[in-house]
Amino acid sequence: MSHSTALPAAPDSFDFLVREEHHVANGTLLGFWLYLMSDCLIFAALFATYSVLSQSYAGGPTGAELFDLPLVALNTSFLLFSSITYGFAMLQMQQGKLKGTMIWLAITGIFGAAFLGLELFEFYHLIHEGATPQRSAYWSAFFTLVGTHGLHVTFGIIWLITLLVQLRKHGLTVPNRRRLFCLSMFWHFLDVVWIGVFTIVYLMGSMS
Amino acid sequence: MSEHNQHSLDHHDEEGPHSTFSGYMLGFIASVILTAIPFWLVMADVLSSRNATVVVILGFALVQILVHMIYFLHMNFHSEGGWNMLSLIFTIVLLFITLAGSLWVMYHMNANMMPGMMGST
Numbered sequence: 180m181s182h183s184t185a186l187p188a189a190p191d192s193f194d195f196l197v198r199e200e201h202h203v204a205n206g207t208l209l210g211f212w213l214y215l216m217s218d219c220l221i222f223a224a225l226f227a228t229y230s231v232l233s234q235s236y237a238g239g240p241t242g243a244e245l246f247d248l249p250l251v252a253l254n255t256s257f258l259l260f261s262s263i264t265y266g267f268a269m270l271q272m273q274q275g276k277l278k279g280t281m282i283w284l285a286i287t288g289i290f291g292a293a294f295l296g297l298e299l300f301e302f303y304h305l306i307h308e309g310a311t312p313q314r315s316a317y318w319s320a321f322f323t324l325v326g327t328h329g330l331h332v333t334f335g336i337i338w339l340i341t342l343l344v345q346l347r348k349h350g351l352t353v354p355n356r357r358r359l360f361c362l363s364m365f366w367h368f369l370d371v372v373w374i375g376v377f378t379i380v381y382l383m384g385s386m387s
Numbered sequence: 388m389s390e391h392n393q394h395s396l397d398h399h400d401e402e403g404p405h406s407t408f409s410g411y412m413l414g415f416i417a418s419v420i421l422t423a424i425p426f427w428l429v430m431a432d433v434l435s436s437r438n439a440t441v442v443v444i445l446g447f448a449l450v451q452i453l454v455h456m457i458y459f460l461h462m463n464f465h466s467e468g469g470w471n472m473l474s475l476i477f478t479i480v481l482l483f484i485t486l487a488g489s490l491w492v493m494y495h496m497n498a499n500m501m502p503g504m505m506g507s508t
Contacts, residue, residue, distance in 0.1 A: 208403060209467045216478040223482040227489035252426050259418055262459055266411035273406065360403040367459040371452055377422075378448035382429045386437055 211361045215368045229320040237315035242384030251381045254297045261290035262370045288339045298329050404461035414458025421451040
């Protein structure tokens with residue numbers, strides 16, 4: 180791939196200067212992927228902190244006492260549905276259908292908002308029960324980890340709304356397609372992180 | 388897809404990963420199953436041993452993460468000339484060091500800082 184043999188050059192003009200430097204295509208997508216990997220390290224640190232402090236209740240309420248697993252299951256399904264609806268938006272984009280893309284994107288946003296709403300309701304309930312971030316190291320770690328994920332979803336929704344406005348203004352232009360790809364990666368990445376959250380925080384927390 | 392946009396600064400970005408309906412549906416159905424089973428295992432308290440449940444649900448989580456990576460994030464060994472996969476592997480190594488290292492070190496720190504031990508000195 181590194182030699183430029185495709186150009187029909189005259190036999191006497193040997194071209195040692197590579198005019199068009201070979202670079203990785205989709206530079207933006209690779210760059211965004213690298214950002215996601217660095218984000219992954221933030222979550223790794225938060226997961227490690229949570230795991231280390233997973234028994235540090237300081238005599239306060241435990242996760243097993245307060246977690247509402249059916250609620251978490253519902254929340255998980257919201258996020259999972261939002262992943263597949265984003266996938267449908269991407270399929271519509273591939274076919275060049277602006278309206279379909281925007282509709283599926285909007286549905287994704289609604290699922291994301293429902294997820295956030297339920298998470299905030301859960302936080303409110305926990306704080307009401309005395310499980311505030313100040314109560315113990317466990318709850319500090321819990322709110323930092325789950326809250327950071329929720330914050331990511333919040334920014335994802337803001338980004339999604341911004342993209343909807345841009346799509347309506349400019350249509351499926353090349354920059355807009357690139358942005359849709361980036362948000363797609365971001366959104367699916369958040370779902371991947373949530374797999375870790377519901378397994379390690381909620382399911383394992385409910386057992387102890 | 389030979390749409391040429393003269394105003395675009397970057398022609399290379401036109402082609403992202405190609406996705407299919409069947410790919411998304413396959414990933415979605417697999418994810419639903421891989422999510423439902425761990426929730427059922429914990430909520431119905433199926434396995435008697437706590438450790439066995441932990442191992443099984445962590446296994447399901449790993450498989451589901453793989454499913455998401457392949458069907459939703461379209462990971463493979465040749466996208467972006469392999470740089471996607473290389474950065475992912477690097478991240479996984481760091482992730483493993485962070486998680487395993489923290490747990491290992493802090494477990495021993497806790498063991499060495501038990502009130503009983505401090506009293507005996």
